[in-house]
Amino acid sequence: MTLEQFYEKNNPWPDRSNQKVLFILDARNSLEEEMLRKWIGSHSDPSASFDAPQVCIDLKDEKTGFDSGQLVMSLALPPETIIAPLRVAWSSGDNRGRLRYLILRDPRKPSPRQGQKILSEHPERVTLMAGAPDTMANLRQRFEDQHSDERAASQSEFANFVARQAALVLDMEERKLKGGRYKMPRHVAATLMASAEYNADLEQLAKDSGRPKDELMKEAAEYMKEMVSAPSSFWIDFYARFNNYCLGLGYEEDIVYDRVALKKIRHMVRNNPSMLLWTHKTYLDGMVVPKVMYDNDFPMPHMFGGANLNFPGLGYLLHRAGAIFIKRSFQDNEVYKITLRHYIGYLMEKRFPMNWAFEGTRSRMGKLMPPRYGLLKYVLEACHHTGAENIHIIPVSISYDIIRDVEEYATEQTGRGKGAESLKWFIGYVRSLARPMGKVYMDIGEPVVLKKAPDPDDRLALSKIAFEVAVEANEVTPITLPSLVTMSLLGAAPKALTETELVEDLNALLQWAESRQLRISPDFDRDFADQMEGPLGIMLKENIVTRYDEGPEVVYGIGLEQHPVASYYRNTVIHFFVNKAIIELALVKASENQEGEAVSVFWNEVDQLRDLFKFEFFYAPTEEFHQQIRDELAHYSDDWETLLNQGAAGFGTLLQNMAPLVAHVTLLTYAEAYSVVAAMLARKEAHESVEQAECIADALTYGRQAYLQRRISSESSIGKLLFKNAYKMLQGRELTEGGPDSLKERRVELSRELRELLRRIDVIRAIGVASRGAS
Structure with a gap:
């Protein structure tokens, strides 16, 4: 459509019953002003008893504010006057956001010369638009409702308000053409500075602080x-x-x-x-x-x-x-x-x-x-x-x-x-x-x-x-192939798994996740071993996973030096498996108990583990959490309490249905890190206190020694964030501040408890290895 055809088809004049009209022309240059005036003129009524004033303002320039002097004069019109804003909109075709436009000028803001070229060569990229009109009386009422008394009395402030409203309705009209992605706030600082509520808050602050309001407004303008x-x-x-x-x-x-x-x-x-x-x-x-x-x-x-x-x-x-x-x-x-x-x-x-x-910062461990x-x-x-x-x-x-x-x-x-x-x-x-x-x-x-x-x-x-x-x-975090591959291989480490064993592990983990209706990536590749260009191939190139195919069977593993990296990917989905891991360890504790009722021991251990790792994971409130534990156990046996009271035999029956076992791959890293900090603290005298920074620094060196002595399984258990949370756990149990001689025994006892927890994790690991061997 040519511009002349557009003029003929579209009328910029608002519906009016002999009311005066004031046109606000949003024009950046002489070409846009000429186009808008010609548009108005092409539909003017020669028999009308009044002229329609036209005020030209660049409403898009927010850096210098509005040159609203001419508009101030024009607003001295009757309250029933209709204010109608108009704009020229230029589109850029498909080449949006090109860096060269910083030098050559954005085609959506052409110079008069560029505009003339666009009009002659690509008139379809030019649109004249009219924003929703309003009466002078309505605008005055809205202005007075929103602004403080001193600003509402200012005609220049009212002119600026009218200009901002014109820009707003024109922006809304332009978004119909260009899309919702270009909805953006305009003239924010000016709007805030004119706001009655904002002025009232600064006036109150001026009274409370004894500083002049003008000084506060000047300071606020710099912050804006x-x-x-x-x-x-x-x-x-x-x-x-x-x-x-x-x-x-x-x-x-x-x-x-x-x-x-x-x-x-x-x-x-x-x-x-x-x-x-x-x-x-x-x-x-x-x-x-x-x-x-x-x-x-x-x-x-x-x-x-x-x-x-x-x-x-x-x-x-x-x-x-x-x-x-x-x-x-x-x-x-x-x-x-x-x-x-x-x-x-x-x-x-x-x-x-x-x-x-x-979270405020990037997760250094993979979990939330x-x-x-x-x-x-x-x-x-x-x-x-x-x-x-x-x-x-x-x-x-x-x-x-x-x-x-x-x-x-x-x-x-x-x-x-x-x-x-x-x-x-x-x-x-x-x-x-x-x-x-x-x-x-x-x-x-x-x-x-x-x-x-x-x-x-x-x-x-x-x-x-x-x-x-x-x-x-x-x-809603999805289970992806890298997260499950690392989970499976870390659970087997330091051993490697054959391709068949790895596939069986992944299928068992997937079946478990699907039965709990967990979110699994829609792009999860179950034929990963046949497609080396997929995620597994990338993990191999990144040396996260190793693959050996020169023997009779292909085997996959994770090198010891890659455990911290592999642990990160496992940790992205670890929260799904924490409750199951707690159940497995509590079942081991209950099955070994020689005194008391096994179910009671089980629930006590569940709560102890939940409290131990409360700085690592998000748990539901206690009652809801207990119900989650019951629901998980019900997947294995409706009569789990009776089985648990049968001791080792009942425990064995439960475990047969609980594959895959996950305690060793889910909680080992955290238990080892906590044991490092607890063991270090247990070596101190009762009167000695330890600060967080000192604790972390000492644990990093002590943890390295523990790894070299293979008292912890991998370097993934050595980390500042792990030791920081371990310190919080100790602090919550009032073990970090020096105290009476009895404090020494309490510190030693916690260290023993953590070593015992690591033993039970090893039991789960051994059962998992044995069950894999049997299969």
Whole structure:
């Protein structure tokens, strides 16, 4: 359609009953202004008794604010005057986010000369659009409702408000043409500074602190410059291309996700204040959710970014693609806290989804880390302040076949420091991704829905919400081939398994998982041994798994030096097997008991193990947890209590049905690490205290000695995070602070208990080996 045909077919004039009309022309240059004026003129009514004033403003330029002087004069029109905003929209074809557009200019923002060329060669890329009109009276009423008294009295402030509303309705119209992915907040700082609620909070702070309000507003404006993201269509497109490039270096093009689940969250995000909280395994996690949302035309999600990534280059890009970088510490900065709260509240109110890694840092061990409450607290506090309802917190699990960062984690856990992030570091990191690493998986859990945000001071409510999110994220983490292969081979280590034994192990683990309706990756390759280019082939190339095929049978194994790396992949699904592992060890304890009732001993040991590893895993509340244990045992025998009271014979009957046995592969690493710390503490005198940093440092050296003496099975049991949680366990039992002579015996007794636990784990391992040999 030519521009003349468009003029003829589309009428920019709003419906009116002899009312005056004021046109606001969103024009960046003389060409756009000329096109819009010609459009208005082509439908003017020569017999009309009034002229339609036209005010030209560049509504897209947020850096310098609006030149609203002409609009101030025009707003002195009758209240019934209709204000009608118009805009020229240019599309770029299929070449979105090209780096060369930084130099040659984005074709969606052409110069007059470029625009003339597009009009003559590609008129289909030009659209004139009219935003929803409104009357002067309606706009004045909304302005006065939203702004403080002093600002509501200002005609220039009203003009700025009208300009922002014109930009808003034009953006909404343009998204119909270009897609929902370009929904982005506009003129945020100006809107916040004019807000009655924000001004009221700063006025109260001025009274409380004795500082002038103007001084506080000036300080707040500086915070907004660094805090408020500045997205644009070009940078959103460029970030999408950048994400595709980085992920595509090592991973298959298509991320594996459930399209039905994604459709559900589209509805949630559109209609409710929403957060997408994702698990954190690698620096690439922050690219996965934006990629999937961009590819499916979701509104751009705002992402909280760590200050460590706000370095020149990457920080610039992320800030313009929706990232919000906040100070690491601002507890005593009331102006900053008020500004952040109102900014978040504004985004939630306008239905801009927020997303971040709720663990706060990358998981160095593969399993879910304890949630960090800080960001969740700030967002819920903002929701509480604005009275938001039906807040949807959507857990997202991000998984990978192979992760580049795991090698770094393995060395980091031995005590070596992590290098500082910088542009040079990031370039090297991106280059290191250029090797096959399989697939990426994004799984969406059921949302945690809050009718209203809890009181900001209710820490218990906050911890319960974070716990629910973590449990749901665990539930939707998929079982992948690398996670089960490493689980099977680590369970057999230091022995290797024949291909037949490995396949039998994997089938047993899969059957167990399927009978519990656990989430298994839809791309799980059950014919992995016949397809060496798949995940197993990648694991072999990465030396995570070894393969020997020069003997009469092909055998697979994991080298001792690769246990820390292999353990990482096993740990991604370890939470599914923890309850079963606890059951196996409690059954051994009960079957060996010579005194008391076996069932009572069993339940006591279940609770003891749950408490011992409470810093490692997420458990359901006690009653629900006990029911989960009963449900699991019911899979093996409805009469398990009777069998257990029969002693060794009943125990043997139960174990026959319990394959695969998992206690040794699930809990050995943690039990060995705890035993290292407990043994080290038991060597100290009763009056000696130990601090966490000292404990971890000593345990790293003592653990190395224990490994060389083969008192622990592998280096995967030596790690800072393992020893940190072991210290928390000891601290919770009041064993870290020096005390009376009896403290020495309590420390020694715990060390004995852990050695006894390791013995029972060896019993399970031996039974598993024997049953494999029998088969």
